[in-house]
Amino acid sequence: MAWRNIWRNKTRSIVIMLSIALGLFSGIAILSLYQGMMDSRVRTVIDAEVGHLQMHHPEFKNDYEPELTIKNGQQVLKSLISITGIKLAVPRSISTGMLSSASGSAGVQINGVIPVQEYLVSQLRKKIIDGKVFDQEKKNQIIIGKKLADKLKLKIGSRLVLTFTDSSREIVSGAFRVCAIYRSDNSPLDERNVYVTMKALNSMLNIGQSFHEIVLILVQDGNLDAFKEQLSRQFPDLKIETWQEVSPETNLLVKTTNQYSYIIMIIIMLALAFGIVNTMLMAILERTKEIGMMLALGTNRIKIFFLVLLETFILTFAGTPIGIFSAWGIISYFQKKGLDLSGMGNEMMNSFGFGSIIFPEFPADKILDVFLIVFLTALLSCLFPALKALRLQPVEALRR
Amino acid sequence: MDTVIDAHNISKVYNKDTIPVYAVNNVHLHLKRGEFTALVGPSGSGKTTLLNMIGGLDKPDEGSIYINGQDITKLSANKLIDFRLRNIGFVFQSFNLIPVLTAKENVEFIMQLQKIKKEDREARVKQLFLQIEMMEKLNERPSKLSGGQQQRVAVARALASKPQFILADEPTANLDTKSASNLLDIMARLNQDENITFLFSTHDQRVIDRARRVITLVDGRIVKDTAEVSTSHKDDYKSEN
Numbered sequence: 001m002a003w004r005n006i007w008r009n010k011t012r013s014i015v016i017m018l019s020i021a022l023g024l025f026s027g028i029a030i031l032s033l034y035q036g037m038m039d040s041r042v043r044t045v046i047d048a049e050v051g052h053l054q055m056h057h058p059e060f061k062n063d064y065e066p067e068l069t070i071k072n073g074q075q076v077l078k079s080l081i082s083i084t085g086i087k088l089a090v091p092r093s094i095s096t097g098m099l100s101s102a103s104g105s106a107g108v109q110i111n112g113v114i115p116v117q118e119y120l121v122s123q124l125r126k127k128i129i130d131g132k133v134f135d136q137e138k139k140n141q142i143i144i145g146k147k148l149a150d151k152l153k154l155k156i157g158s159r160l161v162l163t164f165t166d167s168s169r170e171i172v173s174g175a176f177r178v179c180a181i182y183r184s185d186n187s188p189l190d191e192r193n194v195y196v197t198m199k200a201l202n203s204m205l206n207i208g209q210s211f212h213e214i215v216l217i218l219v220q221d222g223n224l225d226a227f228k229e230q231l232s233r234q235f236p237d238l239k240i241e242t243w244q245e246v247s248p249e250t251n252l253l254v255k256t257t258n259q260y261s262y263i264i265m266i267i268i269m270l271a272l273a274f275g276i277v278n279t280m281l282m283a284i285l286e287r288t289k290e291i292g293m294m295l296a297l298g299t300n301r302i303k304i305f306f307l308v309l310l311e312t313f314i315l316t317f318a319g320t321p322i323g324i325f326s327a328w329g330i331i332s333y334f335q336k337k338g339l340d341l342s343g344m345g346n347e348m349m350n351s352f353g354f355g356s357i358i359f360p361e362f363p364a365d366k367i368l369d370v371f372l373i374v375f376l377t378a379l380l381s382c383l384f385p386a387l388k389a390l391r392l393q394p395v396e397a398l399r400r
Numbered sequence: 401m402d403t404v405i406d407a408h409n410i411s412k413v414y415n416k417d418t419i420p421v422y423a424v425n426n427v428h429l430h431l432k433r434g435e436f437t438a439l440v441g442p443s444g445s446g447k448t449t450l451l452n453m454i455g456g457l458d459k460p461d462e463g464s465i466y467i468n469g470q471d472i473t474k475l476s477a478n479k480l481i482d483f484r485l486r487n488i489g490f491v492f493q494s495f496n497l498i499p500v501l502t503a504k505e506n507v508e509f510i511m512q513l514q515k516i517k518k519e520d521r522e523a524r525v526k527q528l529f530l531q532i533e534m535m536e537k538l539n540e541r542p543s544k545l546s547g548g549q550q551q552r553v554a555v556a557r558a559l560a561s562k563p564q565f566i567l568a569d570e571p572t573a574n575l576d577t578k579s580a581s582n583l584l585d586i587m588a589r590l591n592q593d594e595n596i597t598f599l600f601s602t603h604d605q606r607v608i609d610r611a612r613r614v615i616t617l618v619d620g621r622i623v624k625d626t627a628e629v630s631t632s633h634k635d636d637y638k639s640e641n
Contacts, residue, residue, distance in 0.1 A: 004500035293496040298485025
């Protein structure tokens with residue numbers, strides 16, 4: 001009877017079913033988009049910024065003191081490469097200092113890298129938009145970010161001076177020439193990070209073959225904490241951090257975005273709930289006399305309540321597969337092709353650390369949660385109309 | 401004949417706190433099994449209110465109503481629903497069939513509430529539709545039936561639960577002469593053949609003519625009550641209206 005009651009007013013029922021489908025589609029699309037953005041952000045953090053894990057002298061990151069290098073770094077590197085599960089172990093020398101040019105100056109983090117290895121660990125070569133990678137024949141070359149280049153009006157071939165303290169706490173300066181300009185999906189990082197060869201930086205820092213950081217890329221993403229545990233046991237003198245610890249803002253973003261997307265989904269469904277309540281109230285109002293008759297004939301109130309409940313659930317869940325399957329179809333398409341959000345502004349997306357092309361991912365693992373939200377929406381929506389039906393007195397209802 | 405309905409001193413008052421209006425005023429009513437009774441009176445005389453109280457749809461402010469020895473005024477709302485289901489059949493003026501169910505399903509509906517087995521339901525439906533002469537309309541929705549046919553289905557629905565008696569509120573009010581006559585024939589036959597008790601509230605002279613007992617209600621009080629209605633008595637009511 002509930003099913004047939006739904007179709008008494010076909011147009012009204014179809015409109016509400018389509019609203020639910022559209023609401024679900026929007027909710028799932030938002031979940032997918034956020035999921036895609038977060039996956040892309042995490043991928044960028046791991047593949048192009050910090051790697052899966054990083055190793056430092058335990059006190060190095062407190063003040064970035066140049067003398068706090070990794071003890072026996074070369075041996076540590078050799079040991080790491082022999083560990084199953086580690087794909088890459090790449091060293092970096094790091095210093096913080098001042099970059100000065102004719103048009104201004106800026107505080108920067110100077111990364112001394114082994115070019116061939118760095119190209120693998122941070123995709124530096126792929127990020128270059130102007131100029132050429134380090135030339136082994138030339139000394140004191142520097143790669144800077146596009147944002148910094150714009151800020152200081154630097155071009156390929158521009159000369160600049162890096163000033164920082166060496167391992168003896170003496171201030172040292174060196175002139176460098178811009179060989180390339182890069183741009184990543186994270187413009188704040190582009191403004192802060194510059195790259196020179198490890199050889200050039202180490203000689204100015206006076207730290208020989210030592211270095212401050214080892215970036216680890218693992219064969220697989222999962223089980224980072226277990227890996228960290230294992231490495232901590234093997235290298236007790238070093239501080240080992242996962243990408244979540246190195247980039248806590250990304251970790252927080254992933255967690256909160258998940259919550260935000262659920263909140264948006266709930267808001268959408270809540271708005272739809274008012275539509276469902278309205279539809280069901282209309283249905284009850286139109287059938288007041290009929291419900292009164294049913295009560296008069298001996299239908300108990302629980303049965304009336306469940307009839308309204310069932311009608312609401314049918315109405316709500318009928319739109320659910322339409323919403324889910326249409327979302328799945330459209331998201332699958334954009335998952336392959338990518339969704340270009342550059343219209344919203346590359347700069348804006350990059351300033352939050354996101355690429356402008358997002359590959360949304362259908363949130364299959366969250367579909368159960370979506371069903372739960374739909375279920376709760378239906379339950380919430382039916383309560384008021386069902387209680388209204390329950391309160392009907394047969395005599396009064398039959399009079400209408 | 402045993403007593404089916406026994407109402408003692410029942411009253412129903414509206415506007416108790418301001419100017420009390422007695423819809424039913426100190427009414428005594430006894431109906432024995434197999435009676436075919438018409439409750440007549442002008443509009444606002446309290447016919448429907450009395451019928452509703454006897455049917456357990458409304459509670460009297462005073463007095464008690466015994467149906468088969470059970471005081472229904474003492475029953476809780478839930479028990480009253482169950483009592484109605486098992487003891488009372490209703491026929492309403494505007495048929496009140498469930499439009500999304502077929503004629504057969506409308507009749508079966510009551511038996512489903514009574515949790516009667518499918519085979520028994522099927523047999524009872526067949527028997528009832530034979531009695532109301534509508535076997536060919538079993539699977540039609542109410543919207544495809546005429547007013548008279550819908551009211552016959554309503555009678556079958558009222559009988560489906562094998563009630564103690566049937567209350568019919570103006571059952572012929574919305575029917576043309578032929579349909580009303582057909583319906584009355586069916587109800588009279590059921591009364592005579594199966595000893596089913598009927599209590600009608602009506603204005604319709606056709607019903608009054610067929611009733612074996614007429615109770616006249618004016619301003620909530622019974623002013624006339626006769627077990628064997630004489631032609632002159634029926635004419636009395638006709639002339640009053």
